Amino acid sequence: MTATEKEPLYTIGEVARLTGVAVKTIRFYADSALLPPARTTEARYRLFSTGDIWRLQMIRVLRQFGFGLESIRAIMAGDLDLAETLDWQLAALDQQLNQLNRVRAILQQAKEQPKNREDRETSLRLLQQLGLALSDNSLERHRFLAGKLRAIVMGAVPAAPTEWQARLLASFDQIQFPAELNAEQARAWGELIQLLNDPTFTAEAQYANTHFMRRDRPPEFSLEWYNEQMFGLLNRAQSLADRNVSPGGAEGLALARDWAEFAAMTQGQAVTPEFLQELAGVTPRLFQKRVQRFWDLIALLSGRPAYPSYEKGFGMLGKVLNTNMGRILKIGSQPS
Secondary structure, three states, rough: OOOOOOOOEEEEEHHHHOOOOOHHHHHHHHOOOOOOOOEOOOOOOOOOOOOHHHHHHHHHHHHHOOHHHHHHHHHHHHOOOOHHHHHHHHHHHHHHHHHHHHHHHHHHHHHHOOOOOOOHHHHHHHHHHHHHHHHHOOHHHHHHHHHHHHHHOOOOOOOOOEEEEEEEHHOOOOOOOHHHHHHHHHHHHHHHHHOOOHHHHHHHHHHHHHHHOOOOOOOOOHHHHHHEEEEEEEEHHOOOOOHHOOOOOOOHHHHHHHHHHHHHHHHOOOHHHHHHHHHHHHHHHHHOOHHHHHHHHHHHHHOOOOOOOOOOHHHHHHHHHHHHHHHHHHHHHOOO
């Protein structure tokens, strides 16, 4: 705006008093050509118009929003669209909020750790690993996850066949997390770290996945066949549970017989009363809630739909076995 003789003009000190902006800041903006004075006196005093004061207020607001001087210069000159630049600042602010939420989630989890831990080294290692959730380094997260899963697979007793171990580890390597975690994913990552650092979770995961590996020699069936049969039986059991089908009916009997034969074949055993008794007790325990939670967290972190829960399916398999144990043995003893 060009100052006229009728327009009031203000010195730097007066502008500072009117706006609350420090004199040295106003002088800096003037020297940077962000706020050129309306007029400069012969004594080299800079005078500013009302329009200049409004310009200063705009500069101040944009600085508070985090804009740099060059961006402000471009916005004021009309070279940058203000709405677009505000979108940039909003995106940057969202990133900062996500980081703060990650920090908060980890501090809360550290606070909730048991207070009676005496093993200081274990506690320090746990906090160090929890600190990984603060990092935006997806490679470090992947290394941590791969190392923990490898320990679970390789340390299981009884051990899965070597080929199966390799296939499992290869499938785990395909798990991909985003480079940057949002607040919900950060909390999930922190919870996942706690699970993987818990020895009881490791034991639960190993039991659920290797119970049928108790064999004297390597299996003659593939991992793909095993999974196809296992999930086929589980889906049938889940369907019976969802439909409230009686375990003692024809469908329940057929499912119990197929489950018993599958379990016996995979373990290289015969369907005997002792085997059925043990299988009936073991079956409901093959579903572990924390193992299910592990896969739920993996799905959340990977941006995939949640994995189905087979809790009711394993429960139904246990029920049909207990209900039909005698009938299974009678059917098995009949000539085919």
